Amino acid sequence: MGVLRNQPGRFEEALARSGTVVLNKDGQPLAIAVDVREASLEDTVRLATQIRAQLAVSRMRTQARARGLDKLEAGEIDAAIRAARSARSS
Numbered sequence: 001m002g003v004l005r006n007q008p009g010r011f012e013e014a015l016a017r018s019g020t021v022v023l024n025k026d027g028q029p030l031a032i033a034v035d036v037r038e039a040s041l042e043d044t045v046r047l048a049t050q051i052r053a054q055l056a057v058s059r060m061r062t063q064a065r066a067r068g069l070d071k072l073e074a075g076e077i078d079a080a081i082r083a084a085r086s087a088r089s090s
Contacts, residue, residue, distance in 0.1 A: 004011045004023065015021050015035045023031045036044045064070055072080075 003014075011021065011033075015033055016037075019035045021033045022029050023033055034044060034048070061070075
């Protein structure tokens with residue numbers, strides 16, 4: 001973040017050279033900057049949203065496997081859905 005704040009020209013050069021730059025704060029990754037000059041901003045935002053959704057689904061699947069939920073039978077899943085819907089409507 002220091003380079004971005006103190007030497008914005010250097011940051012812009014790195015972004016133009018590689019297309020992406022990882023921004024760190026206190027030595028930890030904070031964000032990814034993506035050069036959008038060659039692409040549509042709307043397309044880039046849409047793709048970033050899709051990536052975040054895919055990462056969320058991947059995390060959910062990993063958690064489900066860790067809890068053994070990937071072993072449930074179709075009938076057990078249907079029963080859980082019915083119970084949840086019933087609890088919601090009451």
